[in-house]
Amino acid sequence: MSIQTPGPQAGGGNGRINPLYFAVWRWHFYAGLYVIPFLCMLAVTGLVMLWISYGAGIGAERMTVPVGATPLAPSVLQEAAEAAVPGGRAVQYVAPLASDKVAAFAVATDAGKTGVALDPYTGAVVHSFPWRAGWYDLANDIHGSLLLGTLGDRLIEAAASLGLLLVATGLYLHWPRGTGWRAALVPSVARRGRALWKSLHGVVGLWVSVLLVLFLISGLSWAGIWGEKFVQAWSTFPAEKWDNVPLSDATHASMNHGAAKEVPWGLEQTPMPASGSLAGQAAIAGPVTLDSVAAFAQALGFDRRFQINLPGSDSGVWTISHDSMSNDGPDPAADRTLHIDRYTGNVLADVRYADYSAYAKAMAWGIAFHEGDLGLWNLVLNTAFCLSVVFLAVSGLVLWWKRRPAGASRLAAPPRPEVVPQARGVLLIGLLLSMAFPMLGLTLLAVLAFDLLVLTGLPPLRRALS
Template identity: 30%
Template sequence: MKNRKLNQWLWKWHFIAGLISMPFVILLAITGGIYLFKDKYDAPKQAHIKTVKVEKEAISYQKQWELAKPELHKPPFSMVIPTKANQATIFSSGMFSHKSSVYINPYKAEVSGKISPKNSNMHTVRKLHGELLLGKFGTKIIELVASWMFVLIITGVYVFWPNKKEGVKGFFKIRFNAGKRTLYRDLHTVFGFWISVLLLITLAGGMPWTDVFGANFKWLQDATNTGFPKTWSARGIQSNIKGEAITLDEMVVLAKSMHLKGEVSIGLPSNPKGVYSIYNTTFDLGAQKRFHFDQYSGKQLISHNWEDVGVLMRGRLWFMAFHQGQFGLWNWFVMLCVAILLAFVAIAGLVSYLKRKEPKKWSTPKVPKSFKASYGIVAIIIVLAIVFPLFGASVVIIAIVEFLRGRKAVI
């Protein structure tokens, strides 16, 4: 049997945290669901840039590189090898939202267009999802809400867990004939329980993008040497300047001979001592490989595969990819269902609350004054506060407010 007083205490904080974070949770669910359609939304708008008409003989990749250089603010750092004759060749510079790509029509020897993520409407959706369009301040709000969502899920599962009398049926019990308040409560609890594990995985995939937790996680990776190898991105590797540099076309021939899985790119040297790199992007993460070559001799200097990546980085990339629905159609569909059900569960909980709420009162669940949190509960809160610093800060503020309210009541 569950501890009744503990159940009431957890229910109180589940209720308060849920009520405060609910608008943000609904917004995250809606914007996350919309962003899953990014590729489908962007594809027709970008087709005239990415697709070219196959005509006469294509110019060399080396000449295409030269055409791309003046079109970008910074020298291109990579080129994606086309897999079809009617694909424009992509040269890119910058990272993430600052990334800019120029597309070269190899048959007409001209630029077919440029694409930058920040110029897409979907970029606005992503910014709304990740920072509420409020920059760093908004990012921290989202991180705080996401941190409390872990608490909401854990407390919700405990409060919902059926007793022995209800048995397994309690996990599926939705009372359709017991009034609307009870119906919406059951819809909130039952569906919330059954997507709880998926929600935890989804949250784990989103947390690395946050400011405070993300920075701490990166520090832990560096401290434990469980991130990317230092030479993964060719850092610290140099070419031996001797003679003429080999052409980009020679590197393309070499890359094609490797038969790498997924999208294959050539990392381009940015200076005379820079190196060529060959790497693939695929969400069969175990098949990812990287090779770095001297740009003059073509000699392979170092190579890496997925096993060289540290365990924390591997876990991080897996959860982030799952969060974005990038493991195929099944993953995309699962994430769409999670987004829809999360919004549904949040709204059902709100409706249930409004139907039970007394007019002009918050109707906050009551907790017996005799209840005191056990050392185990306190230890769990401390661990969560360390893992999620913004959650920890909010708990300290809540504790101070509760203490001052208690003193005021005594006085």
């Protein structure tokens, strides 16, 4: 196809059409066809989770109660919670977020887990609810896997990987070429029609590009291939640092509930320690109960909201944790996870933020930022960001619709240059991105194979997608 559409000129202002611009534009267009639905889904579900967490809370942790004189012992609250769920057994205790907030328990039965929120001063049951099965969790499941399990995870990982390509190509397309940075950073509201939409699309895209890359990379770090198999495996806390501590076959990820990520990213793949030895440092003298474990946590400085996971088997351990991944507090540097032998009361493991690898530390902050946990400014910024992402998707569709010939029976992709330029810099960037993000490389290879092996033999389909 010859180029009939005017476009950016080659350097030097000699009037020649720059074929690289059109080649990059085509990649931006085709990548957007796949990525736009996923970006809209991620932005909308992200907004839902952001405001549920800020308003009602993930569980019932933001419910208020009158402040009493002295809180009841956790074991008394545990009895009340188990009595509210016939045949149930408490498996997790969540300390109150503040003096006027509820305490909560996860109570397990054969039918699943029920959350029970209690007045910590009277033991009265304030609210019961399906544990990690509310609207927040539904949005979280869609956000992470489209409710399709591993298949959904792979589809989203491919979209997020292509999203990085979308950002790179978008920056190239909007980069100022002889017009100055004002036109790139400030929308030209005096324009009309497609020119106005193009200016708005480019300016908003440029402003949010850094944030979008941060969100994509922090999200990809949870994904099944680049995250789980590469960066998380390389950055996981090594259990070998614990001196002669027996290890369980289970990992820390076993403390997550379904798709909900509640364990610090850098610990998910680390094996859990096991009870039943004399290993560890002496900590709790006397019976090891919920009361003594909670008192020990408070003596260590765990204040306000922290969580205690009760032993789930004969070799299980007591786990005390406070981390931003569970929305326990706004400071990722305060992350701390302790494991206590259920028989001896010895501390088997004590992992703090300082013990994380460099990437795990970055993820602790990145995830807290991603979830809007760092304060009101973070909530406002993330809200504006999500709305901007939706606007980019909508404005991209508007640009395509306004450029598409009326009554066209084809996709009306950007025109293909007669000679595809062999720009070394572009090829190098594409190669490096493909090597760094395997799903991006696999997706690009699949597109090229589809073009060469399928479209070449089916001219009608090729015309429809052109």
